[in-house]
Each structure stands twice: as structure tokens, then as C-alpha cells.
Amino acid sequence: MNTTSRRAAVLVAALVVATAPSAAGSPAGPLDQVPWPPPSMHGKFLPYPENVDLNRTYPACGSHIFVYPGDVFDMQYRTLINDEGATVVEYRGNLTVDVDRLSDDASLEEVAVSGTWFEIYDPYGQTVTYDRPGPAIVAASDEVEAEAFAEAGLPETFLYLSGDLTETVIYDRAPNELGQQFPQALTAEITENSTAYVFDVCKLLDEAPADLVPAP
Numbered sequence: 001m002n003t004t005s006r007r008a009a010v011l012v013a014a015l016v017v018a019t020a021p022s023a024a025g026s027p028a029g030p031l032d033q034v035p036w037p038p039p040s041m042h043g044k045f046l047p048y049p050e051n052v053d054l055n056r057t058y059p060a061c062g063s064h065i066f067v068y069p070g071d072v073f074d075m076q077y078r079t080l081i082n083d084e085g086a087t088v089v090e091y092r093g094n095l096t097v098d099v100d101r102l103s104d105d106a107s108l109e110e111v112a113v114s115g116t117w118f119e120i121y122d123p124y125g126q127t128v129t130y131d132r133p134g135p136a137i138v139a140a141s142d143e144v145e146a147e148a149f150a151e152a153g154l155p156e157t158f159l160y161l162s163g164d165l166t167e168t169v170i171y172d173r174a175p176n177e178l179g180q181q182f183p184q185a186l187t188a189e190i191t192e193n194s195t196a197y198v199f200d201v202c203k204l205l206d207e208a209p210a211d212l213v214p215a216p
Contacts, residue, residue, distance in 0.1 A: 036175070037087045037121050038079050045076040045092070058139040060157040061202035063103035065139065070096030070110045085123035092116040097137060099201060106205040111159065113137060125174030126183075130167045134160040134195060145169070148188040154195075159204065161197035165190065 055068040075093035082088060092115070099108040117132040132138070139157035140146035146156045148167065168191050171183035 037089050037119070040081045040087075041078045043078065043080070045078045048073070048075045048077065048093075057102075058141055058157060060139055061101050061103070061205060063101055065157060065201065065205075066100040066102060067097055067137065067139070068100075070098050072096040072110075072112075072114075087121040089119040089121070090116065091118070099137065099205070101202075101205045106208040108201070108204055108208065111135075111137060126172075127168065127170050128175065129191070130169070131164065131192075132166075133164045134162045134197075136160060136165070137201065138165065139201070142185060144185045145188045148190055152190040152193050154190070154193070154198065155200040155202065157201040159199045159201055160195035163195040163197075164192055165195050166192035 055066065057064050057066050072094050073096075075091060075095055077089060077091045080088045080090070094114040096110045096112050096114075099111065100106070113136050115133055115135065117136070118130075120129040120131070122128075137157070137159050138149075138154075140149050145167075149156060149158075168189050169185050170187045172186055173183045175183050
């Protein structure tokens with residue numbers, strides 16, 4: 001899954017995208033002009049910039065789903081370096097997202113995915129661990145990740161209301177620059193799955209009220 005996509009997840013993925021700081025701790029510029037992950041902020045949180053495009057599309061539900069921010073968006077992030085040299089990016093705040101299925105315009109609105117979550121980059125940058133307590137929406141963006149979800153008994157795209165999901169991905173090169181095509185995932189593994197109240201997003205879209213689905 002690419003970093004841009006995962007921050008919707010993450011949904012990441014992640015809908016989590018931020019402007020990296022300069023050495024002085026102030027924003028350094030647009031995300032596609034700075035390295036990722038950004039340097040340590042020494043404990044300081046920075047707000048997300050308002051002008052970053054957070055709309056994401058994923059292959060799912062026999063079609064594609066479009067995930068984008070809802071009415072609530074109040075997020076912050078910071079980076080820290082641990083004793084092993086790994087970079088920890090922490091996110092916190094309040095966030096809702098909307099989900100549309102492009103084949104029929106079925107939609108889910110104002111899904112709450114607020115909380116605190118993490119991305120951990122190893123010192124070489126090729127191995128990234130994504131740690132996301134619920135509530136969250138997660139979508140597989142390639143076959144490698146979809147297979148990892150299936151092995152853990154999870155749908156290709158799903159909502160969970162509580163518990164924790166931790167995934168480790170090894171890429172063919174370090175994903176060190178946003179705005180570029182993300183490296184190929186070599187492996188993906190769910191290392192912790194204590195998720196509870198898990199719902200298949202495709203089934204939720206199938207059950208979306210008819211009055212929320214525009215006529216063809």
C-alpha cells in the first residue's frame with residue numbers, strides 16, 4: 001500500500017498526510033518537495049495543512065471506492081527517533097471520512113476514524129510498520145496486501161470500531177519521498193489483530209439506504 005493511500009488508512013491511511021518540518025520546526029513546503037519521513041520534532045506536534053489533497057481511490061468491491069475527508073478534520077502529527085534509529089510518526093486528532101463506490105455511487109457518510117495512530121520506519125526505510133487502533137477504515141491497495149488481509153481473516157476493505165491492527169510491509173526500496181510512485185511491496189504481514197466489531201465495507205455499501213444512492 002502506498003504511503004499516500006495508506007494515510008487514508010488509512011486509511012490510513014491512511015487520510016493522513018502532513019507537511020514535513022524544516023530544521024527550525026516550521027513547515028518546509030509542499031509534501032512533494034520534502035523527504036518522508038520528516039526529521040524529529042523533539043516532541044512537538046504540528047497541525048495538518050489545509051491545502052493537502054486527501055482524496056484516495058482503492059480497487060475494491062468489484063469496482064473502486066473513493067475515500068475522502070468528511071466534515072470533521074482536526075489533525076496533528078509529529079516525528080520522533082527511537083534508540084534503534086527508527087523513525088516514529090505519530091498522528092492524533094478528530095477525523096471523519098466519506099466512502100463512495102464508483103460503480104453505483106453507493107456511499108457511507110461521516111464515518112468516525114478519530115484517535116491516535118503510528119507509522120514506524122526502520123533505519124533503512126524499507127520496512128514500515130503501521131499501527132492503528134480503531135475506529136478505522138483500512139483498504140488493501142494491491143494483491144500483496146489483500147492476501148495478507150485474507151490470511152488474517154479480514155476483508156479487502158473493512159471498518160473496525162475498536163481493537164488494534166498492526167501491519168508490517170517490506171518494500172523493494174525505501175519510500176522516502178511523497179508525491180512519487182510508491183515502491184512495490186515485497187511482503188505484507190499482519191503482526192497484530194485484536195480488531196473488534198469488524199464490518200466489510202463492501203457489504204455496508206450494498207446495504208446503504210436507497211435514498212443515499214443517486215439514480216443512474
